[in-house]
Amino acid sequence: MLRTFLIDLSQAAWAQDLVTRSKLARQASSRFVAGHTIQDALRVVTTLNDMGINATLDQLGEHTANSVAANRAADGILEVLDELRKAGVRSNISIKLTQIGLGLDENVCRANLMRILERARDHANFVRIDIEDSPYTDRTIALYNEMIERGFAGETVGMALQSYLFRSEADARALVATGARLRIVKGAYQEPLDVAFAAKADVDASYDTLVSILLDASAAHSSRLSADGRVPPIAAIATHDETRIAFARTYAEKVGLPKTGLEFQMLYGIRRDLQEQLARLGYPVRVYVPFGTHWYPYFMRRLAERPENIWFFLSNSIKK
Numbered sequence: 001m002l003r004t005f006l007i008d009l010s011q012a013a014w015a016q017d018l019v020t021r022s023k024l025a026r027q028a029s030s031r032f033v034a035g036h037t038i039q040d041a042l043r044v045v046t047t048l049n050d051m052g053i054n055a056t057l058d059q060l061g062e063h064t065a066n067s068v069a070a071n072r073a074a075d076g077i078l079e080v081l082d083e084l085r086k087a088g089v090r091s092n093i094s095i096k097l098t099q100i101g102l103g104l105d106e107n108v109c110r111a112n113l114m115r116i117l118e119r120a121r122d123h124a125n126f127v128r129i130d131i132e133d134s135p136y137t138d139r140t141i142a143l144y145n146e147m148i149e150r151g152f153a154g155e156t157v158g159m160a161l162q163s164y165l166f167r168s169e170a171d172a173r174a175l176v177a178t179g180a181r182l183r184i185v186k187g188a189y190q191e192p193l194d195v196a197f198a199a200k201a202d203v204d205a206s207y208d209t210l211v212s213i214l215l216d217a218s219a220a221h222s223s224r225l226s227a228d229g230r231v232p233p234i235a236a237i238a239t240h241d242e243t244r245i246a247f248a249r250t251y252a253e254k255v256g257l258p259k260t261g262l263e264f265q266m267l268y269g270i271r272r273d274l275q276e277q278l279a280r281l282g283y284p285v286r287v288y289v290p291f292g293t294h295w296y297p298y299f300m301r302r303l304a305e306r307p308e309n310i311w312f313f314l315s316n317s318i319k320k
């Protein structure tokens, strides 16, 4: 109930206005957001790298209002790729297609995506396309496939799939058949009952199924994390759920996949202990590091995932 309410709020302009003006919310968001500038984000990436953890940088933004803003967002992402090369850190990037125009005009989005992938290819870096809510799933997969047909390699671009969607098993099977690098997540949006599992147990079971599809494909293709930590293996297991992680580890061992044949991904600010523990065990770990001024919807989704976070922030602010 509270989850639905918070996700609804994440899309409400009036709430965005109210929350982003609150000092308390700005302070609270800093648990999940690395800062406002690329320099703030690079400091976090460097610290992670020093701990043996890779990163994926997300210049926050989604549902841009017009094509000028979408083009500007894409320009910003190009600068992030340039800064990553200059800094020489172990990080790739994650992007949302509605940030670069998918909700406005597919041609604008396509042109921006191609500019970003060309720059990533020039810099030998990798772009992960995040997966947004279900009205965009078809178009996201179609644009990903189109980029591969246009000659961009799986070392340059990959995407994510959500285990709460009924369709994801079929999508995963079709995509891994082409060697796609996929990130599996549970899903962070509010979806109608005719497209998504409502029960947590079903979302979790679907997660394990998707992971097994990816790990089977990884064992067959023997894909590995690149030496510079940027290009991920086929299977990116993005969760903080220890039972899902244990399943992935056991399944990978069963199919004879070495630890470097998969990577675990987690969000900045969540389960740092688990990130470090997996890295110490020799698994590649990548942390998703968001930065920028458009933090509101991202922050609200993090609250929706764990509404107890609200009480945590409120009690901390009272103690101060």
Ligand SMILES: Cc1cc2nc3c(=O)[nH]c(=O)nc-3n(C[C@H](O)[C@H](O)[C@H](O)COP(=O)(O)OP(=O)(O)OC[C@H]3O[C@@H](n4cnc5c(N)ncnc54)[C@H](O)[C@@H]3O)c2cc1C
Pocket: 129, 130, 131, 132, 160, 162, 185, 186, 187, 188, 189, 238, 239, 240, 241, 242, 265, 266, 267, 270, 271, 287, 288, 301, 302, 303, 305, 306, 309
């Ligand atoms: C690297 C990465 C990339 C992602 N990309 C996308 C994407 O492209 N599209 C998309 O829809 N979703 C994305 N997500 C979000 C994802 O869909 C889930 O909403 C989120 O990961 C929480 O689910 P979980 O798998 O951790 O499992 P859950 O069962 O929700 O949580 C397991 C445990 O993790 C901890 N935890 C989880 N969330 C929080 C939180 N917000 N605050 C504090 N503790 C928490 C708690 O200890 C909880 O018990 C991404 C997640 C990660 C890790």
